[in-house]
Amino acid sequence: MTSTSLMSLRDFFSDHKILICFNGPISTNLIGEIGSAIKEHIESNHAPDLEVMDVFSVYIEMSQNIKNYASTKGFNDTESSATVVIAAADPGHYAVCACNLVEMEHGKALVERIRTLADCDKAQLKALYKEQLRRPRSELQGSGAGLGLIEIARRSSQPMEASLEPVDTGRAFFSLRAII
Numbered sequence: 136m137t138s139t140s141l142m143s144l145r146d147f148f149s150d151h152k153i154l155i156c157f158n159g160p161i162s163t164n165l166i167g168e169i170g171s172a173i174k175e176h177i178e179s180n181h182a183p184d185l186e187v188m189d190v191f192s193v194y195i196e197m198s199q200n201i202k203n204y205a206s207t208k209g210f211n212d213t214e215s216s217a218t219v220v221i222a223a224a225d226p227g228h229y230a231v232c233a234c235n236l237v238e239m240e241h242g243k244a245l246v247e248r249i250r251t252l253a254d255c256d257k258a259q260l261k262a263l264y265k266e267q268l269r270r271p272r273s274e275l276q277g278s279g280a281g282l283g284l285i286e287i288a289r290r291s292s293q294p295m296e297a298s299l300e301p302v303d304t305g306r307a308f309f310s311l312r313a314i315i
Contacts, residue, residue: 152223160212161205161219166198173221177229189290189315190229194221196283197233197311204237224314228292234310242299242309248284249311253294260289287313 148156154176157169173194177187198219205215217235224230237245255263264285288295296312 153220154223154229155221156219158216158218160215161198161202161217163202166195166202169198169219170195182227186227186229186315190221190231193231193287193290193313193315194219196287197231197313200283201233201235204235204241208238210236229315230312231315232310232312234308236302236306237299237309239299239301239305239307242307245309245311246297246299249288249295249297252284252288253296255288257289260285264289287311290315 147153155169155173157165170191174187174191177190198217201217201219202215205217208214214236217233220230220232222230222232252260252263264282267282267285291313293314298310299307300310301307
């Protein structure tokens with residue numbers, strides 16, 4: 136990478152108000168370190184504590200979902216790479232975005248689940264959350280897209296957005312965006 140391309144990257148980040156961007160294999164330690172940096176950065180802008188916690192919680196949930204999925208699938212470092220971006224959105228709001236490699240069938244189910252959640256109002260999301268909490272643990276194992284996804288939807292100020300981009304046979308990049 137040349138200094139010119141770094142300058143272009145810096146300009147791109149500035150133009151899109153990107154605060155933090157990570158691209159690569161994700162680990163528990165890395166999730167924690169980036170999370171701390173996010174909290175410090177948002178706090179330095181004198182954001183309300185609730186706003187800081189919402190952004191932090193959504194980032195943690197998305198990142199842990201990616202890590203857990205890659206681990207469950209036995210993905211290698213290349214396959215388990217993720218891109219996570221935190222950007223300033225409208226005043227007082229932040230975009231938390233993440234993408235990772237998924238099996239196509241899982242990605243389609245996730246996109247459908249997110250579309251369903253996007254149609255829910257706050258009261259419906261609260262009811263879904265409580266319903267999910269009451270389900271027996273054995274019913275939830277391996278299902279994915281449960282409590283954490285509902286929690287992201289509840290913390291979001293707008294409906295979540297998701298997309299799926301096929302990359303090779305049976306796999307795709309799943310992207311999720313939440314405005315907090």
